[in-house]
Amino acid sequence: MRHLLSTGELSREDALSILDLAEEMSMIREREIKKLPVLRGRTVVNLFFEDSTRTRSSFELAGKWLSADVINVSAKGSSVSKGETLRDTVRTLSAMGVDALVIRHPASGAPMQAARWTTARVVNAGDGTHAHPTQALLDAFTMRRHVRAVTGDPEADWQGRTVVIVGDISHSRVARSDVRLLPRLGARVILVAPPTLMPPGVDDWPVETSWDLDAVLPEADVVMMLRVQRERMHGAYFPTPREYTVGWGLTRERLAALRPGTAIFHPGPMNRGLEISADAADAASSRVLDQVAAGVAVRMSVLYHLLAGDPGTRPADLRPTDPKGQLA
Amino acid sequence: MTVTPLGASVPARLLITGVARPDGSVGDVYVDGPVLADPAGAPADVDRVDGTGLVVLPGLVDPHVHLRQPGREDAETIRTGTAAAARGGFTAVQAMANTTPVTDTAEIAAEVVRIAAAEGACRVIPCGAVTKGLAGEQLAELGLIHRATGTRCFSDDGACVADPQVMRRALEYVRPFDGVIAQHAQDPSLAGPDACCHEGDLSGRLGLGGWPIAAESSVVARDVELAALTGSRYHVCHVSAADTLDVIRAAKARGVRVSAEVTPHHLLLTTDLLTGYDTTYKVNPPLRPAEHLEALRRALADGTIDMVGTDHAPHAAQDKDHPFVDARPGMTGLEQALAVVIETMVAPGLLDWAGVADRMSYAPAALLGLDDQGRPVAPGEPANLVLVDPRARRVVDPADTASLARNNPYAGRDLPDPVRLTVCGGHVTYRRG
Numbered sequence: 001m002r003h004l005l006s007t008g009e010l011s012r013e014d015a016l017s018i019l020d021l022a023e024e025m026s027m028i029r030e031r032e033i034k035k036l037p038v039l040r041g042r043t044v045v046n047l048f049f050e051d052s053t054r055t056r057s058s059f060e061l062a063g064k065w066l067s068a069d070v071i072n073v074s075a076k077g078s079s080v081s082k083g084e085t086l087r088d089t090v091r092t093l094s095a096m097g098v099d100a101l102v103i104r105h106p107a108s109g110a111p112m113q114a115a116r117w118t119t120a121r122v123v124n125a126g127d128g129t130h131a132h133p134t135q136a137l138l139d140a141f142t143m144r145r146h147v148r149a150v151t152g153d154p155e156a157d158w159q160g161r162t163v164v165i166v167g168d169i170s171h172s173r174v175a176r177s178d179v180r181l182l183p184r185l186g187a188r189v190i191l192v193a194p195p196t197l198m199p200p201g202v203d204d205w206p207v208e209t210s211w212d213l214d215a216v217l218p219e220a221d222v223v224m225m226l227r228v229q230r231e232r233m234h235g236a237y238f239p240t241p242r243e244y245t246v247g248w249g250l251t252r253e254r255l256a257a258l259r260p261g262t263a264i265f266h267p268g269p270m271n272r273g274l275e276i277s278a279d280a281a282d283a284a285s286s287r288v289l290d291q292v293a294a295g296v297a298v299r300m301s302v303l304y305h306l307l308a309g310d311p312g313t314r315p316a317d318l319r320p321t322d323p324k325g326q327l328a
Numbered sequence: 329m330t331v332t333p334l335g336a337s338v339p340a341r342l343l344i345t346g347v348a349r350p351d352g353s354v355g356d357v358y359v360d361g362p363v364l365a366d367p368a369g370a371p372a373d374v375d376r377v378d379g380t381g382l383v384v385l386p387g388l389v390d391p392h393v394h395l396r397q398p399g400r401e402d403a404e405t406i407r408t409g410t411a412a413a414a415r416g417g418f419t420a421v422q423a424m425a426n427t428t429p430v431t432d433t434a435e436i437a438a439e440v441v442r443i444a445a446a447e448g449a450c451r452v453i454p455c456g457a458v459t460k461g462l463a464g465e466q467l468a469e470l471g472l473i474h475r476a477t478g479t480r481c482f483s484d485d486g487a488c489v490a491d492p493q494v495m496r497r498a499l500e501y502v503r504p505f506d507g508v509i510a511q512h513a514q515d516p517s518l519a520g521p522d523a524c525c526h527e528g529d530l531s532g533r534l535g536l537g538g539w540p541i542a543a544e545s546s547v548v549a550r551d552v553e554l555a556a557l558t559g560s561r562y563h564v565c566h567v568s569a570a571d572t573l574d575v576i577r578a579a580k581a582r583g584v585r586v587s588a589e590v591t592p593h594h595l596l597l598t599t600d601l602l603t604g605y606d607t608t609y610k611v612n613p614p615l616r617p618a619e620h621l622e623a624l625r626r627a628l629a630d631g632t633i634d635m636v637g638t639d640h641a642p643h644a645a646q647d648k649d650h651p652f653v654d655a656r657p658g659m660t661g662l663e664q665a666l667a668v669v670i671e672t673m674v675a676p677g678l679l680d681w682a683g684v685a686d687r688m689s690y691a692p693a694a695l696l697g698l699d700d701q702g703r704p705v706a707p708g709e710p711a712n713l714v715l716v717d718p719r720a721r722r723v724v725d726p727a728d729t730a731s732l733a734r735n736n737p738y739a740g741r742d743l744p745d746p747v748r749l750t751v752c753g754g755h756v757t758y759r760r761g
């Protein structure tokens with residue numbers, strides 16, 4: 001694995017390897033000293049062309065907990081308006097001797113283009129409406145943990161489990177990346193949205209689709225609510241926020257009707273009161289904060305796979321550098 | 329390989345022997361300076377070109393190129409763009425109006441003609457803008473542009489004349505001089521600035537802004553009604569989809585004066601090339617799936633589409649090295665146009681050489697109202713011709729070009745390499761070897 005650009009080009013074996021190592025990586029969060037020496041001397045640049053507090057912080061922590069040198073570069077504004085091409089920005093950072101570029105960009109495809117212009121490893125941290133592979137991996141990670149917790153079976157995974165993804169599928173890089181990953185891990189995916197927010201060609205995706213949330217909700221092991229931007233109503237995607245919520249929001253009523261064991265996911269940031277009610281966001285079955293925690297572990301695992309040599313091997317020393325941080 | 333500007337050469341005397349004409353007959357063609365003459369009258373010591381196994385076509389005419397001058401001389405100039413045209417076998421090109429400044433006044437149009445006369449390697453017809461600044465609101469100086477340069481064709485190409493009332497007025501206004509309005513059919517609401525990929529499976533997967541076919545076909549359908557209402561000539565630029573062909577076919581059956589062009593890239597290249605987000609393949613209208621290519625080829629064969637227009641759109645690298653949605657749309661086309669037509673139309677038997685002469689010379693010359701272009705290769709006619717080797721092939725190298733640009737979508741493809749000699753007004757503007 002040279003880059004992580006999309007889940008579509010990630011092999012099932014690599015995905016499982018990332019997820020399994022992430023389980024080990026997740027233990028560091030419980031330690032007093034959160035530091036592993038495995039990426040010492042490696043340099044990771046978070047190159048963010050778009051604001052993102054959570055994804056940037058998550059990658060930054062992931063790199064730092066693995067002892068990499070991490071710097072954040074914010075490059076907001078289109079390359080056209082700045083007068084520097086994307087190619088020049090990428091080549092400039094590459095020339096400084098960077099080992100990995102973590103790229104967030106409002107334009108679909110930018111990390112794929114960047115990968116052609118650099119010798120560094122490229123991680124797609126979300127590009128336009130195209131892909132967000134580490135989000136899909138953390139979704140898969142959180143889902144597997146949820147299934148294991150509910151069933152009590154430590155060997156259980158995604159097989160035979162159903163994920164209902166609800167909302168603005170058309171503009172969602174999260175949905176696209178989930179769709180390219182979860183079915184290959186064994187999950188059944190149902191996409192729910194009004195017709196205006198379904199992407200073209202969705203009939204050929206390895207998923208089922210529905211316009212009727214209430215019809216499919218009883219089948220969900222996980223219901224994932226996607227953020228819906230209020231501005232979409234100006235593009236005539238739906239009439240009003242109120243109508244959207246009635247049709248496709250996880251309201252208090254729908255929360256009450258969920259069958260036990262259904263977990264609530266949301267990639268954040270949440271629009272409370274629009275796609276998700278406060279009751280649902282804060283419900284005991286909400287796994288939203290677990291997703292955030294999983295994000296750091298998954299990104300540690302991704303950086304390790306890309307930068308620490310043979311991805312088939314485990315870190316030689318997963319133990320902390322300080323005795324106080326003994327493995328649990 | 330040499331390209332010679334018209335202003336820097338003298339008309340040649342040249343006898344091409346044993347060459348096949350578009351109708352299949354074989355004989356000699358005598359270039360006697362600016363006109364073709366009876367080969368029997370050629371002097372004994374005249375320069376001879378062995379035309380055995382070759383085909384002679386009338387000089388090709390391109391109704392749709394972007395030469396970027398004035399304004400973006402770093403991307404292309406009239407000198408380099410017409411040199412590329414000569415290498416492609418063209419003897420006349422129409423330069424679209426979206427330069428800086430826009431060709432919306434007689435002065436800019438006249439300046440293009442002046443530069444072309446001094447530096448060009450083919451004739452250049454300046455296409456006038458339909459509206460001032462291509463803004464789609466007020467009419468450009470259509471009449472003055474016509475008086476100054478003889479231009480009959482007007483287009484806001486790059487932008488659509490979206491307002492139906494403006495379109496209607498433009499169609500009406502150019503009637504006194506038999507003008508024609510050439511439409512870049514793109515409903516700006518259905519296909520806005522972010523639309524950069526054929527709307528379908530791939531745009532959905534890649535997360536690129538979809539460019540639905542209805543954004544083209546619905547504008548053409550509306551315009552056809554306006555052309556019927558006004559009785560004016562209407563031309564559809566770069567038709568990209570089968571649905572639009574249905575509209576054009578129905579309009580022609582009704583007797584509406586509509587014509588249409590197709591680009592070489594829409595005859596050969598498909599949407600799936602966008603998979604890697606290579607901005608070389610970003611073009612407007614976008615590349616379409618294979619079923620549309622098939623329909624476009626059949627339509628060019630049966631005459632629903634009247635002609636080929638390259639939409640040669642040279643760009644500096646710095647305008648392409650951006651994220652896909654931000655990169656400039658457009659690809660070069662002059663030098664490979666005939667190659668693509670041979671590959672997609674002649675080789676499969678959809679078009680014979682007479683058909684190529686019509687679609688790439690006679691029909692575009694008629695659209696533009698040119699008297700000295702698009703004429704048969706026969707004694708007494710102007711000496712505009714291209715000598716074609718129908719069998720030669722070559723892998724396209726984007727660096728092997730007269731254009732300043734390298735955004736060549738055929739790079740690395742094995743294609744016909746037909747053009748051996750181009751003669752424009754008796755001047756040898758390009759000769760292989």
